Amino acid sequence: MPHSSLGQSFGRIILGLLLFFIIAWSFPPVSIAAPRDGIDPFTDLEPRATSPTADPSQEPWWAQNTQFRRELFLQTVVRDVSYQPERTENTSSEISNRHSIGFEWLRRFQSETSTIGSCDLQARLVRRDGYIPIISDREGEDRIPWAVEYHNAYCDLYNPASFLVGAEQASSLIGVANLRIGRFYLPLGLNLATDTHGTVLQLSNDQNIGFERDWYAGFWGNLTEYASYDIYYLVGSGYDFRFAGQSGLLGVRVGTSTSIKNRYGLEAGVGALVGERLASPHQAAIFDGSDIIRTMRVGPDLRYIVPTERGSFTLTNELSVGSDNNRSTVMQLHQFGYLTNKRQLGANLQLRQQWLDQGTPSTSGGHHHHPPTDALVNTSRSGGVSRSIIYDIAWYFTNDIANANLHWMDLSVEQIISSPSRGSGSIVSLQYYRYW
């Protein structure tokens, strides 16, 4: 018996020890005693549940979703032109200054679940001393010395169908049909596809049509993943919103979408303008005093950016054919540009040429309010061809890819090879621009 009880006690001790070790091993080591590097320090953390809410509470209602940018522009132009048929009291300068301060206000409007629309207003207070008819300021002759100028002045209404049939029913039209009303770029050439804040050299519409912006209403959006469109009724009055007997213009452009641009660096399209427009001051003389110009233009455009390790190269082309008061015209612009990878230094070479048929001045197309001038006589001497080479070099202090913040200086030279309205010679322009 004593042997068996001793054996039982011994067995209990062994069993107890065994259980103790089993229980001890089944628990993880005590953290205080264990080296901390051996433990995953994040096991006790759980993702916190949150609802995403931007906190705009510090902004007053009028500042929410609003961007306000300031603009400073200084330009000095010097010319050495041997023959200047357009010379008047205002345009007789050999040196001119154009300086301005301005702003751009962009506001988006929201509902609980969507951005309904946006508005953009860009205006400047401009001081001109002297005037030289450079391509970027063809409308400035009548605005000496002080003027308040507006540039962009338009509103977009996104997916207006959603107001008629409800957001869910109209969701397939998101991005497809947006309404635009106001003053913006013409749907011809690359103007609409270009944010000209960042463009140093002008595109061709100023020369081709007489203005690059007009008052209009119409639709824009995506046709497919790869194509977009713009279709507008344009007043055809350029800077001023006014009807003076013109019927206005229908403008259409079909082009590549931004996804093509982002992926391949390519922008291309075909645009057309048909209807009647008012002649800008420098055009009235050319068109035998006509105030109204019956207009037709159609043509392709292309811009191709090739990024390399040494910078990006850009090829720009605009071509349009058509007529003004039954006089045929062809406008072409070809530009080759370079920009360093740091986007600090850029250079461009541009060739532009416009041919306007000199034939018999039309009497059927427009209303004649101005007497013929010497300019018309002189026009025939140069055979109706305006041809220029422009080259420039630009230094960028800030060159935002989205053109939201820009700061640059530019020196450009336009060599007018021939021009019925501007003679021939050189125009040198020094510009300073800041947009922030």
Added chain:
Amino acid sequence: MIFSRLYSVRKVFLVSLIGILISLCLNPHVASAAIGCTLTNPAQDLRFVFPDMTSYKEDVVTFSSLANGEYQFKELESRIGRETDPVFDRIDTPYTVYSIFRGAEKIGIVHGVNIPGKGGVIQLFLSVDPSTRGIRQIFFQRLESPASKLFRDKPFRIQFEGLSLADWYMHDYYREKDPSNSRHKIAQIHPPKDLSEESLIDYYAIMQGVRKNLVILDLLLFQRASDQYFLRAQERLNEPTGVRPKEGS
């Protein structure tokens, strides 16, 4: 008389111009300004990512508009693990946040950042799940890199799906202390197979951009919901034997 007046006006403008130019040359920093990152065609791009969306909304948010904006902006620097870019990330940089809806339900958030790459600026957008804060999709708007196609291809982009900011914060710790941990998800991301050595710069820029994008969303939108992971990682790394995380994560 008129000419002399005109001449004096010109002189004033000329002197002003020269003054501005000299001041710029002496202090080039005065020219810098904040730059945001927006979709050029949001309707199309968002439809591509969310085919079933019924509407979307854009909100512009800046650190300066927040109640404690300056403090939050300083926190941005420590959380991205490097100095903020003086051009692309400033206290007044307008960050555009896209909220995507199906009916009244918010089904996604899209946000983009600019990052300097070898061939120019890279515009990197993330589509994020609003409840889990995990990445649904990464896509590029502007990507000027010789390896652009490799980065845009799905095999590279798919590696980021499901990752969240917590993974990046934990990466700071795992990289130094426990590289083989199965939760070390960032270590499982690899550059595209055929990427040249010179394009690795763009790969690292993209990795930094993803982290920066998530941090900005966390600070501006998610009330720092992932911050506990950052604080824990730093706490453990800063213990006596710890090492601070390297830049470039």
